[in-house]
Amino acid sequence: MNPTIVTHPNIHFADIPMPGPAASENTPLLNPPVPRIDESAWERTTDTDRPLRIFLDELRILTRYALPVFGTHLLEFSLIMASVISIGHLSTTALAAISLGTMTANVTAFSIIQGFTSALDTMLPAAWTSPQPELVGLWSQRMAIVMSVLLIPMYALWFNAEAILVRLKQDPEVAHLAAVYLRFLSIGLPAYAFNCISRRYFQSQGLFAVPTQIIFIVAPTNVLLNYLLVWGPQPIRLGYIGAPIATAISFNLVSLMSIAYGIFYVPRTSWHPLSRRMFTSLGVLVELGLAGVGQTASEWWAWELVALAASLLGPVALATQSVLLVSASTTFQAPFALSVASSVRIGNLLGEANAKRAKVASNTSLIMALGISAISSAMFLIFRNSWAYLFNDDPEVVKLVASILPIVALFQVFDGNAAITAGILRARGKQVTGALLNLSAYYIIGIPFGMWLAFSRDMKLHGLWIGLTVSLVYCSLFGTLLCLRTDWDREVWKVAQRLNEHGKVGRIHTVDEEDGALLEA
Structure with a gap:
């Protein structure tokens, strides 16, 4: 068993036992290992083509991670x-x-x-x-x-x-x-x-x-x-x-x-x-x-609170809200899957002390989110007059759905981006930041504004969806700003510090120690 040495400016830790005579920072602890993406092609790239090649590699890796999710x-x-x-x-x-x-x-x-x-x-x-x-x-x-x-x-x-x-x-x-x-x-x-x-x-x-x-x-x-x-x-x-x-x-x-x-x-x-x-x-x-x-x-409940408000507008509004919510939730599955893939990918790269690659993966996922959202938005705009027939034949529901779908199409862009930024924040261990962003977006800004438009300004269901869109604009803009301003070298340093602070794998011996160490991790 050879110790693994992970190096980074001002960081040096060892003594993590790894199997095999040729262990490295990429060597898995177990056999069978967790599947990894082969990055040997990237390692052979030159300085001149590396930026584009890295982007294309990350595009491929994130797609491969996201598809099964x-x-x-x-x-x-x-x-x-x-x-x-x-x-x-x-x-x-x-x-x-x-x-x-x-x-x-x-x-x-x-x-x-x-x-x-x-x-x-x-x-x-x-x-x-x-x-x-x-x-x-x-x-x-x-x-x-x-x-x-x-x-x-x-x-x-x-x-x-x-x-x-x-x-x-x-x-x-x-x-x-x-x-x-x-x-x-x-x-x-x-x-x-x-x-x-x-x-x-x-x-x-x-x-x-x-x-x-x-x-x-x-x-x-x-x-x-x-x-x-x-x-x-x-x-x-x-x-x-x-x-x-x-x-x-x-x-x-x-x-x-x-x-x-x-x-x-x-x-x-x-x-x-x-x-x-x-x-x-x-x-x-x-x-x-x-x-x-x-x-x-908290995010689920915000959506259900809007549905409850829609129910106060009558059965037609509630039925329309059901159609819109199911539609938006279905298209959300694509950026959500990408957010899970991004979180896993960026977390792995931070653990490998690869700050540059983590930054590229983060930016690549943001670009991919825009492409996914553009497809969803176009679909809602093109089929807005017939979309409701997938769910209901009531002419009132069909007409109301068609009138709100342009708002939903705009909503897609910011909803997808907010999902990706949430995944990046999770990879950085910033779940509390993400939660505060959601809470303030929905409960302080979006829902109160939507309620005011729906009931005080008599915009009804249109007002509720405008409020939701405003909340996602807030989440998207501030989340993107937090991601773009990330000091990825510091994020690598923080990961290494957490590893040092919470102890090394090789120190786990007893039942109590193993449970405690895993809890701390």
Whole structure:
């Protein structure tokens, strides 16, 4: 075992054990290693062509990283979107109800689950590259325990949703149908939580394509189930309740396939036998999970608050908001996938003390975001008069959607850019900065301004979307400024300092020490 020496001005640290006789700063700790992109071509470039060559290399690498993430999130999102589309053609009231039901599910459960399981983004990658890779399985088991407890109040809210929604001044018929939707969707709630854990379990080991492959099989099955249970032959047609049942079945299918894949196709390197240890250190995950909820759910809740405001404008406005929200959320999956890829890529480069390359990767991702956003904007502008027919046949909804889509097209540019800057900030360890940016953008600027336009200036749904666009302009401009002004040499220095401060991998010996070191990391 040879020590790895990482050099940088004013930095020198060693004694991190690496396998093999020819270890370097790029040598993985484990076998099999996390997949890496071959950069040998870049290393052979000359000074004259290096800038363009580096840009093209980063373009290729970021695209290769982002594609499986995009596929996973887009197909996962389609599980809900299929229900919205199938129910939307039943009636405008049904579309408004599923919109309200989905909003309630997001606020009271899905956003919280996503926020809590984001704690695994900190724990699992560190565990996988440590001398104790089986901690990946142990931390996943611990998160499953935390999720099991959190599901109890979620179920209590969902099964009392009708009374709560009526007290919030929702239309009684819409509130009743939304509560029915939640009751049947709850069949898949534990599976949804498990899927958020299993996806991170696979990705922490470099198995990015596994969740994509699984959801690629389930997504078309979900479409078929929605058709059969909502619109199919009489013996199996269930109508409105068929959509949430189809979604719940699909969530459970993803869980079963993930378990089967983990048992039969993934090496046991990362698995920890079931034991009483899974009930220990739960406070660590709760603490990290609450921070994750504050960062992730705040943006979700802002969107749902706008949907709640839209519901006060009547069923047509709520149905229109559902169409616009689903559309914007679908196109958002591309820049979001790129933001995840950028965060991983830049983080790797900072760990390798490659400040110059990290800067190029950051700038490349910003340029790519503009290209993606331009495609989305053009699509909404070109098809604005017919877009709503994908979801609903009500002439009022179609007309209102067409009148707001130009605002949504402008929104795309800043929404995509804000997503990328958030990913860059995460790579730099600036999650708090990103959270403060979102909080101030939505809750201090965008939503109050949108509410004022919608209700005081009688601009209604147009006003709400103008407010959202203003909030994203603020996020995008300040986020881009923070990224462009980054001192990447200092960022490399900060990463090295954190490694020195929190101890070296070789110092982890006991159970208590390993958990503490991973928590600090």
